[in-house]
Amino acid sequence: EPEVTQTPSHQVTQMGQEVILRCVPISNHLYFYWYRQILGQKVEFLVSFYNNEISEKSEIFDDQFSVERPDGSNFTLKIRSTKLEDSAMYFCASRTLDRPYGYTFGSGTRLTVV
Amino acid sequence: DAKTTQPNSMESNEEEPVHLPCNHSTISGTDYIHWYRQLPSQGPEYVIHGLTSNVNNRMASLAIAEDRKSSTLILHRATLRDAAVYYCILRGLIQGAQKLVFGQGTRLTINP
Numbered sequence: 001e002p003e004v005t006q007t008p009s010h011q012v013t014q015m016g017q018e019v020i021l022r023c024v025p026i027s028n029h030l031y032f033y034w035y036r037q038i039l040g041q042k043v044e045f046l047v048s049f050y051n052n053e054i055s056e057k058s059e060i061f062d063d064q065f066s067v068e069r070p071d072g073s074n075f076t077l078k079i080r081s082t083k084l085e086d087s088a089m090y091f092c093a094s095r096t097l098d099r100p101y102g103y104t105f106g107s108g109t110r111l112t113v114v
Numbered sequence: 115d116a117k118t119t120q121p122n123s124m125e126s127n128e129e130e131p132v133h134l135p136c137n138h139s140t141i142s143g144t145d146y147i148h149w150y151r152q153l154p155s156q157g158p159e160y161v162i163h164g165l166t167s168n169v170n171n172r173m174a175s176l177a178i179a180e181d182r183k184s185s186t187l188i189l190h191r192a193t194l195r196d197a198a199v200y201y202c203i204l205r206g207l208i209q210g211a212q213k214l215v216f217g218q219g220t221r222l223t224i225n226p
Contacts, residue, residue, distance in 0.1 A: 004157075033213060043158060043216040056213060091157040093214075101148060101205075103214055105157030 002026040006092050006106035013082055013113055021077045021109045023092030032075045033093040033103070034067065036060070043091065049075065082113045118202045123221045126192050134187040134220055136202030141182050144206045149176065149187050150214070151198040158201065158216070161187065197224045 005024040013019050025032055034046040048055040049067055066078045079086055089108040119137040126132045138147065149161040162169055162176045169176040175188040189196055201219040205212070
């Protein structure tokens with residue numbers, strides 16, 4: 001079964017550094033998402049992306065965050081200047097047009113900001 | 115989105131059926147009932163969805179009350195691998211890039 005692939009699985013970064021989290025969505029999917037989950041808390045929506053632009057973003061997705069689909073296959077989340085509170089699991093998800101109920105999530109990147 | 119209410123946690127034994135309830139008394143006529151689950155250290159995964167009729171797939175069954183104000187996810191024969199957090203989510207007819215909104219879900223523990 002096709003998968004959403006996320007790399008790296010775990011990233012440790014120093015506060016104030018920039019990080020880029022990478023995702024390879026399923027190839028025929030058109031809608032892309034980033035979510036995050038702080039340890040012990042619920043999965044929170046960050047941003048959705050379609051047709052090379054942001055469709056919707058949450059309050060969490062402030063100016064420190066950006067997303068990009070640079071080459072038609074990768075989908076990246078950049079955090080410009082990380083804070084301690086950015087430590088979380090970040091999940092990428094994608095969805096196709098003809099299966100609107102089926103969001104496919106990756107296994108996540110655990111980001112630790114020290 | 116209409117609100118759902120699920121128990122925080124449930125426990126069951128391996129190889130026994132599990133019934134996970136979800137209340138959604140403010141569901142609208144166009145809301146689909148979706149179930150996702152999140153295994154430990156994994157992203158959420160789709161389990162099943164339905165509108166009015168009961169649904170079966172290889173993972174589970176979904177029983178929807180006649181008034182649609184509640185539903186039950188049924189795992190017919192639980193295995194240790196079914197230990198996860200189960201989320202009941204209501205969505206209208208999904209258009210465009212609409213997101214899923216997760217609540218706290220039910221943490222299911224399976225005893226060997």
